Every structure is written in C-alpha cells, then in structure tokens.
Amino acid sequence: MAKATKKQALGRGLSALLKDPQNDIKSAEDKNADKLVGHIVELDLASIEVNPFQPRTSFNEESLKELASSIRELGVIQPITVRKLDFNKYQLVSGERRYRASKLVGLETIPSYIRIANDQESLEMALVENIQRQDLDPIEIALSYQRLMDEISLTQEQLSERVGKNRSTIANYLRLLKLDPIIQTGMRDGFMSMGHGRALINVDDPQMQLDIYEKVLERSLSVRDTEKLVREMQEGKTGKSKTASRTPSVAPVYKKGVKEFSEYLGARVDVKVSKKGSGKLTIPFNSEEDFNRIKKLIQGED
Structure with missing residues (x-):
C-alpha cells in the first residue's frame, strides 16, 4: 500500500x-x-x-x-x-x-x-509502433512501410531491421500498393484477404484485376480458387487455345534460378527463353529507392 x-x-x-x-x-x-x-x-x-x-x-x-x-x-x-x-x-x-x-x-x-x-522521430515512433499492432489491415501496414521508406529515407533492409520483419515480407506488403484503389479499399474493408491481393498482383491489366475482384466477391472465392481464376483468365486473354496462348515452357534449371533471384532481390523476376536458348531477365522496381536497392544487391555492395 x-x-x-x-x-x-x-x-x-x-x-x-x-x-x-x-x-x-x-x-x-x-x-x-x-x-x-x-x-x-x-x-x-x-x-x-x-x-x-x-x-x-x-x-x-x-x-x-x-x-x-x-x-x-x-x-x-x-x-x-x-x-x-x-x-x-x-x-x-x-x-x-x-x-x-x-x-x-x-x-x-x-x-x-x-x-x-x-517530427521525424515522432513519425518513425508512430509508424513502427503501430505496425506492430495486430488489428491493422494489410493496406495500412503497406502504407506505413512506404511512408517509413519515403519520409525517413530507409531502405528495405533498414526497414526490416527496424520492424523485425523479413525483407521478403515487407516487399510483399509493398506490392499490394500496385493494386487498383478499388481493390485496396476492398482489402481495407475486409472483403478480401492479403492472400487474395497477392494473387491479383500478378495481373498486369487493371481492368482484368477488377473483373477478377468482382468474381472473388460474387462467388466468395478462396485464395486458391482466386489463384486458379487468375491463371485461367490470363491464359484465355488472347482468345487462343490454352496451348497456343501459353508462353514457351521454361526449363527447370531456369525456373529454379529465377526463384532464387526473386528471393534474393525481394522482387518478382521474370525470364523469357527462346528456342535457341537465348533469353532475358526482367526485374521490376517500385521507385528510385527500390531501383538503387536492387542495384546494390546485384553489385554486391553492403
């Protein structure tokens, strides 16, 4: 007492x-x-x-x-x-x-x-502490990550250390911000999970994204069903048969290498290989900061 x-x-x-x-x-x-x-x-x-x-x-x-x-x-x-x-x-x-x-x-x-x-310390404290909360929706978390990177000038590696998350996890959240605003709102309102959003990120066509989003809501599709629908709609986009519309198959050795590239760079890496064996790698980036991050990783800089 x-x-x-x-x-x-x-x-x-x-x-x-x-x-x-x-x-x-x-x-x-x-x-x-x-x-x-x-x-x-x-x-x-x-x-x-x-x-x-x-x-x-x-x-x-x-x-x-x-x-x-x-x-x-x-x-x-x-x-x-x-x-x-x-x-x-x-x-x-x-x-x-x-x-x-x-x-x-x-x-x-x-x-x-x-x-x-x-102000900068206040922003960082508010964002980092709120990111740790369990009831933030995926888009709020993604926006918080983006603000920390933009306004505190943090790289994904530094951000990973500050919030105690893997860089790949942070990259997955940031990719959600590429979704159409209508889909982002749906995620914020709880109509769709982060897993659904990650499936839709692979759709480059904004209108196709929205078409799939509407079907997900209408049919109450699971994440796995959504991934299947994305594949089906992408294959049928050109109006050709599935066999004809499919891109040339990529040898397992390339698939394995691309997966390793993607995990290392924290970005989805695409590969295209011609019948003669030549090809090209495509590495997307979200901003100048993200571009410099990937550049440093490729050059082997700390």
Whole structure:
C-alpha cells in the first residue's frame, strides 16, 4: 500500500512540475528532464492533440465503445505515449484508441509516457509502433512501410531491421500498393484477404484485376480458387487455345534460378527463353529507392 501511495505522489509531483512555466522542459538537456522522460504522468486530455502522422485512418466504433467500457471500469491500464510540443502542449505518438475511448468516457486526464522528439522521430515512433499492432489491415501496414521508406529515407533492409520483419515480407506488403484503389479499399474493408491481393498482383491489366475482384466477391472465392481464376483468365486473354496462348515452357534449371533471384532481390523476376536458348531477365522496381536497392544487391555492395 505504501508503494502505491508513493507512486501516486510522484505522479502528482511530475504533473505540478509540468505546469510550472519556470520549469518548462523542451529538450533532454534541460533541468529536470531526467525526472520527466520515461516516467508515467497524468496529463490533461485537453492538452494532447492527435498525431498527424498516425498511420491508422479508421477506427471501429463498436470496438471503441468496448474499450471505453473497459476504461470506465478499470481505468487506462496501458499509458499512451506523447511527445512534448510546447508548454503544457503534447502530441500523441501512440495510443489513439485509448485516447479516444478515454474522451468518450469523459475522463479529464490520462496516464502518459512523455518523449521529447522531433517530427521525424515522432513519425518513425508512430509508424513502427503501430505496425506492430495486430488489428491493422494489410493496406495500412503497406502504407506505413512506404511512408517509413519515403519520409525517413530507409531502405528495405533498414526497414526490416527496424520492424523485425523479413525483407521478403515487407516487399510483399509493398506490392499490394500496385493494386487498383478499388481493390485496396476492398482489402481495407475486409472483403478480401492479403492472400487474395497477392494473387491479383500478378495481373498486369487493371481492368482484368477488377473483373477478377468482382468474381472473388460474387462467388466468395478462396485464395486458391482466386489463384486458379487468375491463371485461367490470363491464359484465355488472347482468345487462343490454352496451348497456343501459353508462353514457351521454361526449363527447370531456369525456373529454379529465377526463384532464387526473386528471393534474393525481394522482387518478382521474370525470364523469357527462346528456342535457341537465348533469353532475358526482367526485374521490376517500385521507385528510385527500390531501383538503387536492387542495384546494390546485384553489385554486391553492403
């Protein structure tokens, strides 16, 4: 019991420290910064603004109400994380659901971890922490990966280290962003899984993508059935027989090599071989950053 009282007193002391203009802490080097950063402090909800870098763009209303009910009964068990902007002014880094649910309940304060970070660090913390959540849809994850690469200037290898995912996994998510926006919306709304999306990525024709997407929804096709439908529609695209429309068969030695190339480069590599034995490799890339990444891998650079 004594420990709980001490903890509460510490929280009140930190709150008072934060509301004293003479002790306004703006950087990790400021006096008393060590007493603030890394500690749990009760902050006024009114002093916290939503993070514009938040990757989540939609919140399930029913889920929020359930969380609000839990907070009403038990309080906020896991503190949110904020960064200090100005005197008595903070911005969410993570925990927006807890923040929203607390406002629904009518709480005036919320337990918070305080960080001192610039915009880039805030973006990275928000994206990396949110990527770890289990309830983000595949497109939200893909967009978060893309933003980390674009706005923090991370390569796929660096991103892999930051989020603890294989590079091939990250590449698979990023490829989803090539899908038609209508299909991406369908994935975000839960009408189709990531497995369905990966099957449709192999369709280059945007209209054919949409045609297959409609059939997937109409027939409630499984991922395997979708992959089969993709093959059938691609084979019948030219109007010729399956035998005539099929590209020349590729020897197993080439297939094995292409698979190894694809895994190493983190990109789908295509091969075409003529009857005389000559051929060409095609390596797609998503951006200048992706092109430079592939170039370094081919050149054997670190």
